[in-house]
Amino acid sequence: MTITIVGVGLLGGSFALAVREKYPKATFVGVDASPVHGQLALAKGIVDQMKPLDEAVAVSTLVVLATPVNTILDLLPRVLDHLPEGATVTDLGSTKGLICQLADAHPKRAQFVAVHPMAGTENSGPGAAFRELLPGKNLIICDREKSRPDSLKLVEALFSDIGMKLFYMNPQEHDLHLAYVSHLSHISSFALGLTVLEKEKDEQAIFDMASTGFSSTVRLAKSSPQMWAPIFDQNRTNVSQALGDYIEFLKQFKVLIDEQNLKDSSEFMARANQIRRVLEGIDRK
């Protein structure tokens, strides 16, 4: 089996490292726009060889698109065009609506399986990839009924074998949920980072006074703009709604503080405390 990883970064690289361990006989081919990333992926044992896209696709059993989501839109039709009969393409993109819509328009739609692993870190590139990123995490598969049974089976087997738990939903549901439980977190962090940096011109002061709570809340502000700008754009209707809701709650809270309404501000926080149940579940995963 030959698996081609297009985009040998955090997610593609971590997927390859995990699968290699379970499928030692599989050959891994890398495709990447950056020669430096290609070299690093080879050195780190993520892939066995680097190839140009069309050449790699021609010899693949499975092609994994692990680039930013705007590039997935560019590459998916081209990969399907050149995909051998019997081969499969999957994408790991954080949005599913536009990608699935584009796939639906292609005559070889059935050879495509749309997935999204619920895992990541604020770092990027092959240097950030690690084998333990995906095992134990959840995988969302969208529109499974539109994929050929053998393609679906191959993708399900690979992700199951590296220890992921599979969930199924349609792309619209996926994108709506993700706006709230992932995309909004990133925006809240980016804006928090910027608010603090603009105010605290003296970075030493932030450094001296910030605690681990600040560090944890603002961690995602380190995330890659190249990756996130197209995600927010592709999911802009849901993200804009989530962000609007968030701004409303912040404005409500500001009024409670300004009016010294400690009773209602305590009540606001007590309602937010309910997230503890959910987090205990996530942390156990």
Add this chain to the structure above:
Amino acid sequence: MTITIVGVGLLGGSFALAVREKYPKATFVGVDASPVHGQLALAKGIVDQMKPLDEAVAVSTLVVLATPVNTILDLLPRVLDHLPEGATVTDLGSTKGLICQLADAHPKRAQFVAVHPMAGTENSGPGAAFRELLPGKNLIICDREKSRPDSLKLVEALFSDIGMKLFYMNPQEHDLHLAYVSHLSHISSFALGLTVLEKEKDEQAIFDMASTGFSSTVRLAKSSPQMWAPIFDQNRTNVSQALGDYIEFLKQFKVLIDEQNLKDSSEFMARANQIRRVLEGIDRK
């Protein structure tokens, strides 16, 4: 030396556990409004005995106020009133302006040392206390010139000896900085938790789809309203300003998303990425 810890919770308890190790001969007395917390603090070895406040103060070398900040305002004048000649009182509150202002009005002001350890977790109570919370973290001391040299020296020695790094500033600077690097983080988390909980009535969906990024951003939403409502209230001018700035940045970002301005939204995130330098410093601490 007899040290009285008023409020044997996360911060008071962690302080006692760290100091006990360095000063094995010191006696630790606990004061707490909750008998259950008192029992737990005794069982966990945080203190040697529990006593009523006035009785404990009368035999103390040092009294440490580690309650919510509204209670510190209630207790500080009373503790100063009853404090033996030669003894010292310090407070670990997250706000310093009102507390220092109140102290300034007391004839025994010089026996008071205002401090704030830059450490905490989202948990509370003696069960959450642990010896490693404070060592390696920073301590802010406010208005040191208003404290008697022997009182200041005792407090500095204790916190230094448990491995904290000491910084000095006035209460106004402290409260302004803290609004940005700590209080705002908590509000962003509380509001994020609430936004997600209100939208996702099905908590299983959050659980299945949220990644560690969400978990990290929303962690502080578990924090205690009893502790935080008075902090936001005492520091409301600065907190309201910080929150207003934050809402402005979020609104700007929403416009960029709505207008599909990927160039400027990328630029916004790239500016926020600068927080990486600061965080690398914090994580090294």
